[in-house]
Amino acid sequence: MIRFYHNPHGTDRIDLPAPSREPHVFHRKLPGYAPTPLVEAPSIARTLDVERILVKDESDRLGLPSFKILGASWAAYRAVEERVGVRLDAWDSLEELRGLLRPLSGLTFVTATDGNHGRAVSRTASWFGLQSKVFVPAGTVAARIEAIESEGAEVTTVDGDYDAAVAVAAAEAGEDTWLIQDTAWPGYEVVPGWIVEGYSTMFWEVEEQLVRLGYPHPTLVIVQIGVGSLAAAAVRFYRARGRESVPYLLGVEPEGAACVFESVRAGKRITIPGPHRSVMAGLNCGTASSIALPLLMQGIDAFTVVDDEGAFEAMHHMAADGIVSGESGSAGLAGLLHLHAFLEQAADLPPLYENGTVLIISTEGITDPELYRRVVPE
Numbered sequence: 615m616i617r618f619y620h621n622p623h624g625t626d627r628i629d630l631p632a633p634s635r636e637p638h639v640f641h642r643k644l645p646g647y648a649p650t651p652l653v654e655a656p657s658i659a660r661t662l663d664v665e666r667i668l669v670k671d672e673s674d675r676l677g678l679p680s681f682k683i684l685g686a687s688w689a690a691y692r693a694v695e696e697r698v699g700v701r702l703d704a705w706d707s708l709e710e711l712r713g714l715l716r717p718l719s720g721l722t723f724v725t726a727t728d729g730n731h732g733r734a735v736s737r738t739a740s741w742f743g744l745q746s747k748v749f750v751p752a753g754t755v756a757a758r759i760e761a762i763e764s765e766g767a768e769v770t771t772v773d774g775d776y777d778a779a780v781a782v783a784a785a786e787a788g789e790d791t792w793l794i795q796d797t798a799w800p801g802y803e804v805v806p807g808w809i810v811e812g813y814s815t816m817f818w819e820v821e822e823q824l825v826r827l828g829y830p831h832p833t834l835v836i837v838q839i840g841v842g843s844l845a846a847a848a849v850r851f852y853r854a855r856g857r858e859s860v861p862y863l864l865g866v867e868p869e870g871a872a873c874v875f876e877s878v879r880a881g882k883r884i885t886i887p888g889p890h891r892s893v894m895a896g897l898n899c900g901t902a903s904s905i906a907l908p909l910l911m912q913g914i915d916a917f918t919v920v921d922d923e924g925a926f927e928a929m930h931h932m933a934a935d936g937i938v939s940g941e942s943g944s945a946g947l948a949g950l951l952h953l954h955a956f957l958e959q960a961a962d963l964p965p966l967y968e969n970g971t972v973l974i975i976s977t978e979g980i981t982d983p984e985l986y987r988r989v990v991p992e
């Protein structure tokens with residue numbers, strides 16, 4: 615049975631300021647920056663009888679296989695700016711930035727991760743000439759740990775789930791050990807807020823790409839949800855004051871870790887206890903971010919929950935359209951397949967993609983090569 619929840623509190627407009635361009639300006643200065651491709655998925659569109667499906671392909675973002683570096687790098691940059699006490703605009707290359715940050719060279723970034731965020735924090739630390747320590751939940755696959763270590767991080771596996779890893783990372787934080795975490799809780803909300811801001815670069819790029827391609831604004835945007843920071847970025851972007859075209863937003867979570875789905879239904883933050891066993895490792899989070907959840911309660915129109923089989927099917931569809939997308943990366947499409955099946959029974963939903971454009975974000979490429987090869991053989 616498809617689990618689908620139409621959010622009765624979802625609203626088109628929230629009183630949010632227009633998103634800032636600052637993170638995008640910052641990301642443009644990073645080495646190897648290029649907008650990630652916005653590609654058509656014609657075979658998926660044909661299967662669903664939708665006019666146009668566009669996929670924002672984050673499989674190579676600043677040299678890493680997921681979008682997460684956008685949040686980690688901007689948040690870390692804002693954090694060091696606060697420490698030095700001045701805006702650090704006066705640099706054009708990383709060498710220059712490292713020079714400005716030399717007084718902070720004893721600093722270590724610490725974080726917890728299911729994989730992608732930790733790798734992004736470590737990459738940022740080495741860009742800035744700093745150190746990093748990363749905690750991962752029990753059961754994290756070796757390939758993901760090795761990828762984080764390859765960035766120069768010290769990686770420790772915690773005997774517990776993602777929430778346990780976050781608690782251990784938070785306990786490590788101190789004067790010269792800064793927590794750069796992509797989820798928030800009461801008392802720790804500033805850095806995660808910057809992470810949400812950092813993700814806006816993806817949506818700014820989509821705006822520019824739509825103009826260049828001559829396509830209309832999306833009528834439906836789908837975002838996968840772990841702790842909800844990415845989805846919060848979508849809400850901040852598409853629900854802000856002054857925006858002319860407002861798409862329907864669908865949030866997608868994995869079976870067994872649907873903490874936002876359950877929290878929105880209950881009207882309060884609910885933790886889904888681990889272990890979380892979905893293959894969608896990036897989405898295996900038991901507790902929503904405290905700053906994201908209120909935005910999602912107001913700004914996401916509907917939620918659905920997908921299982922591993924759904925993710926595998928979506929990976930196949932992506933591959934058929936030439937898009938290399940991992941388990942969490944394909945979850946948005948898995949959610950669209952659910953919505954499609956659900957629409958056939960639901961008369962009360964608006965016409966979501968009739969003559970419209972659907973935007974899916976493939977948030978990662980291959981992060982577990984063994985599993986990818988098993989699911990999508992060459």
Ligand SMILES: Cc1ncc(COP(=O)(O)O)c(C=O)c1O
Pocket residue numbers: 680682728730731796838839840841842843844845895896897899942943977978
């Ligand atoms: C590949 C991928 N997609 C989506 C997400 C979900 O992002 P968030 O935790 O901000 O909801 C993550 C989080 O780690 C991820 O790694």
